[in-house]
Amino acid sequence: KFRTFLLGLPQIEGRHCGENLAGRVSEIIYEYGFEGRMGYFVTDNAESNDTRLEELATELGFNKQHYRLRCCGHIINLVARSILFGTDADAFEEDCQADKELQDEMRLWRAKGPIGKLHNIVHWVQRSGQRIDKLHKLQSIENTALGLEDRSTYDVITDNATRWNSSEAMMERGYQLRNPLDSLVQAEVTEWDQYVAMRTGGGTRPMPKRSRKKPAIVDDKMSSEDWAVIAEYLAILKPLKIATKRLEGRPEEGMTIGKYGAIWEVLLTMEWLLQHLEDSKLQHEHDEEPYLRIGCNLGWMKLDKYYTLTEDSPVYLASLVLHPAFRWPSVESQWADHPDWLERGKIADTIPEQPTAARKTTDLDDFMASVRKLSTQRAPSAPPTRDEYAEWLSTSDPGDCLVDNPIQYLASPTTTVSTLVTNGN
Known part of the structure; x- marks a missing residue:
């Protein structure tokens, strides 16, 4: 039967560089007497892991390339992030963290297409208790209209830029709730259009300088084509999930x-x-x-x-x-x-x-x-x-x-x- 055991959880003093890590791992190996029967090392792709294994290979006398295996889950995560965010996935994440202004952050995400627009909508809903309540009410109305036996309602699922499966979960739930979400955003679009019409006399004069700021969410309204792209992303990501x-x-x-x-x-x-x-x-x-x-x-x-x-x-x-x-x-x-x-x-x-x-x-x-x-x-x-x-x-x-x-x-x-x-x- 396959079993795993935690052999040690040593405190690392100083930098978590390969040399320091190798020293502590080596201590544990010798403590349990494994030095003569080492197996394979499964790690992620951090450079410190290469350095650590080079140190251990020299000390214990094994071929580092033969015994260094990469975590497949980490590889799949990198593949999925490339699919979702492109070659600059890490830079994109850093830009979002550096941009504390909500409007700028939403603009960055919107540049990512339908996924970015859905991200903005989901986080916009999650920031307001009133919008969350409204989302559940809209789901109940839809369930009743469709005569569904299951009258359950659901929250949106927020994503983060580092874990691809959180984005996949956000898209899956978002696609499930696309009609209520469309209704929520459309209400904001309608309200803004009415305000603009009132301030411009139905488009006969320029917008006064002292006017309300346009809600950022208005530009994130999803079209049917956007939802179709979300569905295609889910189909592409499903095998990665499997x-x-x-x-x-x-x-x-x-x-x-x-x-x-x-x-x-x-x-x-x-x-x-x-x-x-x-x-x-x-x-x-x-x-x-x-x-x-x-x-x-x-x-x-x-x-x-x-x-x-x-x-x-x-x-x-x-x-x-x-x-x-x-x-x-x-x-x-x-x-x-x-x-x-x-x-x-x-x-x-x-x-x-x-x-x-x-x-x-x-x-x-x-x-x-x-x-x-x-x-x-x-x-x-x-x-x-x-x-x-x-x-x-x-x-x-x-x-x-x-x-x-x-x-x-x-x-x-x-x-x-x-x-x-x-x-x-």
Whole structure:
């Protein structure tokens, strides 16, 4: 059974630089006697983590590139933020924090298109108890008019610029409440138009200098086209949400989709997402507004960057080869158009750059299943003299393609490759 343990929570004195972090991690490793059997390090992409692992690799004698794995949840977060906010996501966040004037902040968000306009509307509603009450009343009116059995009403969900899933949740709830939200904003637009008409004599004279300031929310009125873009963003982000759940390290109790961030799922999930973003980019190639097309392209580029970095560690490919549902036949079929890469992968200490698979699918589970089926092809002939790894590659069972938990499978008493299991653990 998969378990996690907190081994230490040391206080770091001074800067949280790689050298300081490495020193404290090293102390914990030696305290528990792990120095001779280190596994892999999963971290985010901060430079201090690279420095920390370089220090530990020198001290403990391991290959830093082989043992340094990147947190997939963090990668997906970066991909989603690129889709939503572009290449300047961090700069945009800093601008919003620096601009304390509400009008200027709303202007910055509005420049982001429909997502920015919805952000402004949601935060505008949330700042006023009266507007929140009005939103619930409008929902009740709509529920009654539609004859819905479920008469529940909902609050808006506010987002923040650092977590993409908060933006996704904001858009999902906003789209659900689009009619009440439109009514709220339209009331402000109507009131402002009436005021302007009164002050200008129906447009016959200029607006007096001493007039009310135009409410910023008036410029954030959502059109039907804006809501359609929000719906498309939700469709684009849905696979990223699925992948995050699939690869998270601690899935909720009773959930079946997560495999505790199993390493063998990483490459396949990344390929599935790359294909999804490529398809989405082509789908929106001729859109009048460029938001979706540019977002998909930036997201694809960000994901491809980190997908390429997986070549630094052979564990990604090894995890597929040692999985009973995949092995080499699946890998060879999946990358059949790239025989040179396959050959280098079999003999090299480090794995060369993976080409993106051309296989197309629309669902992650279907994609995984399609690759599993490839493992039922005939295994290569075993050489006269072989070790347990060679035996593993040359023998398979028809039921292997159904295996979900490779560790449990390999640890089973019926598994003959005991040495392979011991070395793998």
